[in-house]
Amino acid sequence: MLRSDVSPSRALPGSRDQRRTAAQNRPPVPATRTTPPDDDLPVPRPEGLLQLISAEGVRRSDPVLDAWVADVDDEQLADLYEDMVVVRRFDTEATALQRQGQLGLWPPLLGQEASQIGSARALRPDDFVFTSYRENGVAYCRGVTPTDLVRVWRGTALSGWDPREVGMATPQVIIGAQTLHATGYAIGCLKDGVDSAVVAYFGDGATSQGDVNEAMVFAASFTAPVIFFCQNNQWAISEPVGLQAKRPIADRAPGFGIPSLRVDGNDVLAVMAATRIALDRARRGDGPTFIEAVTYRMGPHTTSDDPTRYADPEVRAQWAAKDPIQRVERLLRGRGALSDERAAAIASHADDFATAMREGCLGLPAPEPLSVFDNVFTTPTPWLERQRSQYAAYLAMFEDAPVEGEVR
Amino acid sequence: MLRSDVSPSRALPGSRDQRRTAAQNRPPVPATRTTPPDDDLPVPRPEGLLQLISAEGVRRSDPVLDAWVADVDDEQLADLYEDMVVVRRFDTEATALQRQGQLGLWPPLLGQEASQIGSARALRPDDFVFTSYRENGVAYCRGVTPTDLVRVWRGTALSGWDPREVGMATPQVIIGAQTLHATGYAIGCLKDGVDSAVVAYFGDGATSQGDVNEAMVFAASFTAPVIFFCQNNQWAISEPVGLQAKRPIADRAPGFGIPSLRVDGNDVLAVMAATRIALDRARRGDGPTFIEAVTYRMGPHTTSDDPTRYADPEVRAQWAAKDPIQRVERLLRGRGALSDERAAAIASHADDFATAMREGCLGLPAPEPLSVFDNVFTTPTPWLERQRSQYAAYLAMFEDAPVEGEVR
Amino acid sequence: MTELTLAAAINSGLRRALEEDPTVVLLGEDIGRLGGVFRVTDGLQRDFGTDRVMDTPLAEAAIMGVAVGLAYRGYRPVVEIQFDGFVYPAFDQVVAQVAKLHYRTGGAIRMPITVRIPYGGGIGAVEHHSESPEAYFTHTSGLRVVTCANPQDAHTMIRQAVACDDPVVFFEPKRRYWTKGPVVEDVDDALPLDRARVVVEGTDVTLVAYGPLVITARDAALAALDDGLSIEVVDLRSLSPLDLDTVEASVRKTGRLVVTHEAQQHGGLGAEIAASVTERCFEELRAAPVRVTGFDVPYPAAKLEDHFLPNLDRLLDAVDRVMGRQSSLSGWRA
Amino acid sequence: MTELTLAAAINSGLRRALEEDPTVVLLGEDIGRLGGVFRVTDGLQRDFGTDRVMDTPLAEAAIMGVAVGLAYRGYRPVVEIQFDGFVYPAFDQVVAQVAKLHYRTGGAIRMPITVRIPYGGGIGAVEHHSESPEAYFTHTSGLRVVTCANPQDAHTMIRQAVACDDPVVFFEPKRRYWTKGPVVEDVDDALPLDRARVVVEGTDVTLVAYGPLVITARDAALAALDDGLSIEVVDLRSLSPLDLDTVEASVRKTGRLVVTHEAQQHGGLGAEIAASVTERCFEELRAAPVRVTGFDVPYPAAKLEDHFLPNLDRLLDAVDRVMGRQSSLSGWRA
Numbered sequence A, B: 001m002l003r004s005d006v007s008p009s010r011a012l013p014g015s016r017d018q019r020r021t022a023a024q025n026r027p028p029v030p031a032t033r034t035t036p037p038d039d040d041l042p043v044p045r046p047e048g049l050l051q052l053i054s055a056e057g058v059r060r061s062d063p064v065l066d067a068w069v070a071d072v073d074d075e076q077l078a079d080l081y082e083d084m085v086v087v088r089r090f091d092t093e094a095t096a097l098q099r100q101g102q103l104g105l106w107p108p109l110l111g112q113e114a115s116q117i118g119s120a121r122a123l124r125p126d127d128f129v130f131t132s133y134r135e136n137g138v139a140y141c142r143g144v145t146p147t148d149l150v151r152v153w154r155g156t157a158l159s160g161w162d163p164r165e166v167g168m169a170t171p172q173v174i175i176g177a178q179t180l181h182a183t184g185y186a187i188g189c190l191k192d193g194v195d196s197a198v199v200a201y202f203g204d205g206a207t208s209q210g211d212v213n214e215a216m217v218f219a220a221s222f223t224a225p226v227i228f229f230c231q232n233n234q235w236a237i238s239e240p241v242g243l244q245a246k247r248p249i250a251d252r253a254p255g256f257g258i259p260s261l262r263v264d265g266n267d268v269l270a271v272m273a274a275t276r277i278a279l280d281r282a283r284r285g286d287g288p289t290f291i292e293a294v295t296y297r298m299g300p301h302t303t304s305d306d307p308t309r310y311a312d313p314e315v316r317a318q319w320a321a322k323d324p325i326q327r328v329e330r331l332l333r334g335r336g337a338l339s340d341e342r343a344a345a346i347a348s349h350a351d352d353f354a355t356a357m358r359e360g361c362l363g364l365p366a367p368e369p370l371s372v373f374d375n376v377f378t379t380p381t382p383w384l385e386r387q388r389s390q391y392a393a394y395l396a397m398f399e400d401a402p403v404e405g406e407v408r
Numbered sequence C, D: 001m002t003e004l005t006l007a008a009a010i011n012s013g014l015r016r017a018l019e020e021d022p023t024v025v026l027l028g029e030d031i032g033r034l035g036g037v038f039r040v041t042d043g044l045q046r047d048f049g050t051d052r053v054m055d056t057p058l059a060e061a062a063i064m065g066v067a068v069g070l071a072y073r074g075y076r077p078v079v080e081i082q083f084d085g086f087v088y089p090a091f092d093q094v095v096a097q098v099a100k101l102h103y104r105t106g107g108a109i110r111m112p113i114t115v116r117i118p119y120g121g122g123i124g125a126v127e128h129h130s131e132s133p134e135a136y137f138t139h140t141s142g143l144r145v146v147t148c149a150n151p152q153d154a155h156t157m158i159r160q161a162v163a164c165d166d167p168v169v170f171f172e173p174k175r176r177y178w179t180k181g182p183v184v185e186d187v188d189d190a191l192p193l194d195r196a197r198v199v200v201e202g203t204d205v206t207l208v209a210y211g212p213l214v215i216t217a218r219d220a221a222l223a224a225l226d227d228g229l230s231i232e233v234v235d236l237r238s239l240s241p242l243d244l245d246t247v248e249a250s251v252r253k254t255g256r257l258v259v260t261h262e263a264q265q266h267g268g269l270g271a272e273i274a275a276s277v278t279e280r281c282f283e284e285l286r287a288a289p290v291r292v293t294g295f296d297v298p299y300p301a302a303k304l305e306d307h308f309l310p311n312l313d314r315l316l317d318a319v320d321r322v323m324g325r326q327s328s329l330s331g332w333r334a
C-alpha cells in the first residue's frame, strides 16, 4: 500500500520507441522504461485508488485499510455523513452570501467533502493543520465557528480565528507556502518530543511550486511528522492536472524518500484510513507521508470564476455520480443505519449552522478606521504612531463640519 | 536501464516496523514499503551504477550501453583521456594562480573530469549548455579559450565569453537557477522545430532548490529536450548529500515523469553512453532525461574552503582509488593503445594549455573605470548617462593635480 | 479609433505584438483557455495557438526562468503574473537573472522580456491581491518599469514594452481595467516608453501620479480649480528610469511638489522623486515635497483599504499643506 | 571586556542567545560542522548540538518557510543566509509571510525570526556576493531591519534582535567581519535596537551612514577637520523603522545632510532619509541633501567595484558640494 516506489503496474509500454526503431535503426533502449507518451491520460485511473466505499455505496473490504477503521461503526459513519452534509450546506450558504454581495469572494469546496472530513476527523486536538483557502470543511472539523469561517471573505479581517485556539493556521493564499510552515512546525514537534502530527493541505496545482517540493526535501531530511495531503480536484483554476504532472501526483513523493498513498478522495472512510496510517507513521517517528486524495472540484474555482470556459460538463456529470455524500447515505440506508428522523435532524442541524453563518456574517462589525495601524509590530513604533496620529488628525477634520475651501 | 520507476531493488526492508509491531500491537503496514530508516547510508551504493570501465581499468561489457559507444575506438578513448588530462592540468594551474593571488577564487573540479568530459563530448555544436560554476571541463569541450576560462575568476568581467559563440551560457552562481533557463531554451528548440538538445549541469546540493524541481515539472509538462545532468560529488560545500536526499538522487526524477540514469561519474565511457541515450531521447521528441553522475569532489569546494573541517580523508582515499583518469590510462596501456610518446605529447599539450591560461590571465587588462556604466540597458538612458558624466567629472579632478583643501 | 476598456486595449496591443513578431510568446497561469483571470489575454490562444500563448504549470519562478531561457534562444517572452502578490516567488529570477543578464554578458545576451503584473488595490480583494510592489523593481538596476493610466497608453505602451530589447516590468492598474477610453492602434509620434506626460497643465503645484491614481489626481486638479488652485498633473508612466526632466521642468514652474502612490511610503518611489527633485531644484522649491501614499502597514483587509489608499480628499489635503494653507497637519507635531 | 572581531562578537552574541533562551534555534547552510563560510557560527553546533544549530538542505525559501513554522510552534529561529545575493529565493517567504503574519493574525501569531545576512561589497568577490539589498526589506512593512558597524554593536544588537518579538533582518557588514574592537557582553543601558547613534559630533554637516560605511564616514569626518570642517556622523543602526528624530535633531543643528550607502541610489534608503528630513526640516536645510551611493548599475565585476562603491574621496567631495564649495559637480549640468 505505502508506495515507496512508483508501482510498475503504472509504467507504460514504450510503444513509441518500437514504432520508431524500425525507421531509424538505433541501439536498443529497454522498451518498458520510458515516460508516458504525451497523449497519455493525465487523470489518474481509478484502479490505482484505495477505496472502502464504492460510488454505489458498497462497502469494499481491504486487507490493510479495514483494520485502520475497524472502530468506525455505523453510528460513527453516520457522524461523518452528518459532517459532510453540514459542510456542504454552509458551503452553499456562503456561495449564496457572496452572490448576494455579502461576501467579497468564496472558494466552494463542493465535491471535496469526503477528502476534508475523512482526513480532518482523523486528527487529534493537539495536531496542527496548515491549509490553503478551500479547506473550510477542515476548519469546521477543527471547531472554527460559523462566523469565523466568513470573516476573511467578508473582508473585515485578514484572519478568521486565532490559529492556536483551533490548531489550524490562517488559510494560506500563496499557493504552496504553507507546506513549508507545516514542515517547520513538525520539526518543532520533534524538538519538543511530543507525538503531535501536522497536516499540510494543498492542491494539485500547488505540487508545481518550488515551496512544496522543498517542503518534501526538508521533511524527508529531518524525518518530520508531517502529512502532505494533496486534494487533487483535477483543476488549478482553468488548468487541468495533466498540465502540472505527467504522472499521478502520488508518484512524486517516493523519489523524495516519502511514501505515498493514492486514495479515492470521495470515499470518506478510505481517506480516514489513509490519514490514520500516515498519522501513525508520524507519531512513531517514521516521518512524512504523502496522500493524494483524488476528487473533483464540482463548483467554480471561486465565485468569480466561470468554469464554462474550460470545464467539460460531461466529465463533471461522471464525477457527480461519484458523490461523496450520496454513497455514504446509500450505504447507511441500506444497512438501516440512517432513519428518516436522523436524516431530518441532520438536515436541520445543517440549516442551523448555515443560518448562524449568515447571521454572524451580516452582524460582523466594520473594523475601526485607525485599527489599520494595529499589530504591524508587537510594540508600537514612533514612525507608525506618527502616521496614525496624522491620519487621526485628518479624519478629525471631517467630523468638525468642514468649511468649504478648507477641506473637502 | 532507463528507470521510469524507482527500482524495487533499492526499496528497503521495514525492519523498524517489524521491530515495533510486537511492542505496540497495531494494524499491519506492508513492511517492504516504508522509507529508508534514517540510519540508512545516504551515499548511493555502487551496485546501482552504470559502468563500462571499472576502477581497475577493466572494460566491462553492458548489453545496452555498449551499443551506444560502439564507435568509440581506442583512438577516441585516448582523445577522451587527453581531454581529462588537459582539464586536470589547467584546473591545477588555476588553483595555483589563485594561491598566488592572481585569481580571486577558483572552484576546482578535481575528480569530476570523467563526468564533465564524457557528457560534454557527447554533444553537438548546435546543442546548448547551462552550467554552474564548476563545469570548466565542459567549457573546455565547448571550445572556451584558456584566457576566457579565468576572466570571471580574475574579476575583470562578469562573463568569460559570448554564450552564443560557444553554445554555453555564462556559468550560474545562483544554485539551480540555470536549470530553468535550460528548460526554457529547450522549449525554444521545440518551437524552432530543430533537434538540438540542451544540458543543464548542476550539483547534488542544487537538487534541494525549488528551481530545479520546478524545472523538472516544466520539462516534463512541455516534453522539453533537456538533460538534467547532476554531478553528485557528495558535497554541497560542507554538507553531505545525505542531508539533501534520503534516497539516491536519480530516484527523484521518475516521479516527475522523467526517466533517470545513475552512472559511475568517474567512468568517462559510461557517462558518454548515458548522455548519448538521453540526447537521443531529446532529439527524437521523447523529452527530458535525468542523469546522476556519481563522483567525488576531491578538492575543496573553492580555494577559500577548508574541507579538513568536515571531510573524512579516508573516504577521499577510497575515491582516489577510483580516479577517472587512471582507470582509462590502465585500460589503454593494457591494450597498448597509449604509447609513452603519446602520453608525453598529451602531457606537454596540457602544459601548453596551462601556460596559455597563466599568460592569458596575467595579461588580462583591468577594465576601463567608466565601463562600469556600460550595458545596463541595450541603449543609454539619460538617468545613467547623468551618473556617468558626474562620475567622469569626479575622476577628472584627480587628473588635473588636485589642490589641497579642494579635493583629496 | 475605437472605444476600449483598458484591459481590452492591452489585449489588442498583445494581439498586434503577436501578429507583428513571430518570436513573441505569452506565458502564464490561466492565460490560454481562460484568457486570464481578467480576460486580458482573451481569445489570443484561440487565434495564435498553444505554441504562442502557453498556459504554464503553477510556478512563478519557473515561468520567469523559462522566459529567460526562451530569451536566450532568441524569443521575446511576455510573462503574466496573475496578481501583484504572486510575483515574489519569481523575484530571484527577476532580480538575479532578468535584470542582470545583459550586464553580466557585456551585452551579448539580451533579455527582451515583458513581465505583466496587474497591481494595486481598491477592488475589495483578499490578501495578496492588492499590492503595489513597484519599488522593489524600480530599485533594481537593469529593469525598465512602467505603468499606464488610460486605454490609449495601455495599448501603445504594452506594444512598446514588448518591442523593447530590455526587460520591462509592466504594471497594469487592475482597478482601472474597466475604464473606457478611445484607442488609436497606430499612433504616429507616440510618446517614447520612458517619458512622462503632463496630463493637466497648472502653475501652483506639481502633482505627480502614476497608474491607478492618475485619474484621482486629475479629479483633484479639477476640484482644486473651484478653489482657485492651479494644479499641474504629471502622469509618470515610466517608473524606472524616471523621466525626471519632465518633473523637474514642472516643479521649476510651480515650486511645489506632491507625489502620490498606493505603495507604502517608506522607501517608496515617492521618496526617490522627492529626493531627486530636491537635489535638482532646491532653490526653486517653496515648500517641502509632500508624499501621499499607502501607510507603512501591510495591505489591510478589504473593509479597511479606504483607510490605506490615497484618495481625492487626501490629495487635496496634501495640496493645502504644500500651499501652506490650513490642512490636517497644520500645526501638527508628534 | 575583550577585544573581538566583528564576526567573533556576533558569534558570542549568538552563543549567549542560545544559552539564555532554549527556544532559540539556528538554521542555515553550512552553519554547523563548518561554522559558516565566515565562521560566524563556529563551534556553536559542537556546543549546542544539531538540534539547536541545524545545517539545512540547500534551499533558502525552505529555510525561511521552516523558520515560520518553527515560530508558529513557539521557537525563535535565527536564519543565516550565506550571502546577500542568495536571499532572493526566500523573498516570498519573507515579504508575504514573515513580515505579514503578525498583522494577518491580528497579533495572535508572533514571528520572532532573525534573518542574518552578510552583505555589501569590497571583498573582490564573484557575482551575487557583494550586494546591498536592504532597501527591498526596509520598504516591506512589518520587518525591522538593522545593521551594525562595530564589534560591540554587533554583539549587543544580535542579542537584541534575537530577543525581539518582531522579525528582524540583521545585515552584517561582511567586509568589516575582521575589524577588531572592545566588546562588553552585558552592557547596562544598551542603546535600544531601533535607535541611531551620533558617533562623531559636528556642527557643519550631518553625515548619515550605516554598516560598512560608518568607518569610512568617521575617516571622512577626521579628514575634513584638517580642512576646518566639522562633520557630525550618525550611525543609523536601525534601517527600519528609521530613528529619524536623531537624524532630524542633527540636521536642525547643521542645516546640511549627506547620506551614504553602498546600495544603488535609485529608490535606496538614502532617498527615504533625504525625503523625510526635507519634510521635517525644510526651513532649516541650507542645501539640498546629497546622496553618495552605488551607481544605478548591477554590482560590477570585482576589478570595477572601486568605481561603484562610495569611498573617502567621494564622501568628501559630497561634503564640499553640500557646503557649496567647489566639488566635482561644481557648475555641472547634464
Ligand SMILES: Cc1ncc(C[n+]2csc(CCOP(=O)(O)OP(=O)(O)O)c2C)c(N)n1
Pocket (backbone or CB within 6 Å): A132, A134, A173, A174, A175, A202, A203, A204, A205, A206, A207, A233, A235, A236, A237, A297, A301, C029, C058, C060, C082, C086, C089
Ligand atoms: C503563488 C501564487 N500564484 C498564483 C496564485 C493564483 N491562484 C490562486 S488559486 C490557484 C490555483 C490553485 O490550484 P490548486 O493548487 O489545485 O488548488 P485548488 O484551487 O484546486 O484547491 C492559482 C493559480 C496564488 N494564489 N499564489
Ligand SMILES: Cc1ncc(C[n+]2csc(CCOP(=O)(O)OP(=O)(O)O)c2C)c(N)n1
Pocket (backbone or CB within 6 Å): B132, B134, B173, B174, B175, B202, B203, B204, B205, B206, B207, B233, B235, B236, B237, B297, B301, D029, D058, D060, D082, D086, D089
Ligand atoms: C541560491 C544560492 N544559495 C547558496 C549559495 C552558496 N553556495 C555556493 S555553492 C554551494 C553548494 C553547492 O553544492 P552543489 O549543488 O552540490 O554543487 P557543487 O558545489 O558540489 O558542485 C552553496 C550553498 C549559492 N551560490 N546560491
Ligand SMILES: [Mg+2]
Pocket (backbone or CB within 6 Å): A203, A204, A205, A231, A232, A233, A234, A235, A236, A237
Ligand atoms: Mg486543484
Ligand SMILES: [Mg+2]
Pocket (backbone or CB within 6 Å): B203, B204, B205, B231, B232, B233, B234, B235, B236, B237
Ligand atoms: Mg555537490
